[in-house]
Amino acid sequence: MRILVCIDDTDNLESLGTGQLTSVLAEQLEEAGWGRASYVTRHQLLVHPDIPYTSHNSSMAFFADIAPDCLERFTAHAESFLARESAVGSDPGLCVVDMAHLTSERDLIDFGRQAKERVLVKAEAYGLAEALGVHLTEHGGTGQGVIGALAGAGLRLGGNDGRLKGQLKIDSADGTVTVAQLLAHPNVDAVRTEQGDVLGAGERVRLHDKVKTVLLGGASVLLVQRDGECPEGGGWLNLSRRQLKQY
Amino acid sequence: MWIMETDGTKVFKPGRSDWAAAAREAEQCDRFRPDDEDEWVADEPRSCYNCRYRRWTVRSFACMKG
DSSP states (O other): OEEEEEEEOOOOTTSOOHHHHHHHHHHHHHHTTSEEEOOOEEEEOOOOTTSOOSSSOEEEEEEEEEOGGGHHHHHHHHHHHHHHHSOTTOOOEEEEEEGGGOSOHHHHHHHHHHTTTSOOOHHHHHHHHHHHTOEEEEOSTTOTHHHHHHHHHHHHHHTSSOEESSOOOOOOSSSEEEHHHHHTSTTOOEEEETTOOBOOTTOEEEOOSSOOOEEETTEEEEEEEEOTTOTTSOOEEEOOTTTTTTO | OEEEOTTSOEEETTOSOOHHHHHHHHHTOTTOOBOOGGGOOOSSSSOGGGBTTEEEOSSSEEETTO
């Protein structure tokens, strides 16, 4: 069975970040033999004076394919993990979606969109979670993180928001690779420009700085631009961190 | 470079997109601590925009070690 997991608001200024905890949780799911986890994505929520957050108000999500009889065990584990590992002063929330029993994908996705545009309250999150048949729990502090946890699940499900956690490691002697080599990486589904031009398998991309993909159209996409330093003028370059800020 | 608000919060005056100024400030700051790499937005590794102690606001960020 397929599940979608999202956590939010587990950190304080001195602790491990929510992204690191999410990665650990995904690893533990696999180590326990419950199933396989996908990559983790980061989703930016609204920054607003009325919203409490540590430093950036983002949540982290991943899909996993697990054995049906492992759902209860995983959820219980995730709950105790968050209660134990979340930092003092944080307001952690956990969302676990059993995709087969989600009553409305559209409503969950819409909640995610709304969380990027307006201030939401806990009652709205709990109300929607109950209506959708989604597990949503708080594990300390004010529990305000349930809003971001549910919203992050919606944004991940929508497939058009956020950056993948971590960076791609792709071997190259001269710093350039072909699109075919990039597509051979398990976490790269497509290589294209922001304008939507898809690169052919034989085209070359110069990799600079940290190489990160974004979630677009439900796929992990490496965004590229024309490489101004390419002598023949035909090469491509991955977008910089600054250029990826909006995702 | 900084605005001191009435509650004592120290806000970065140039806003969210002055990459050079954010890098200069971080170079001079002995409290700079890099955030998780996934939260970095500046290309310059040492930048206030990549610091664990910056808290984003609508128009800029507040320095939580100010």
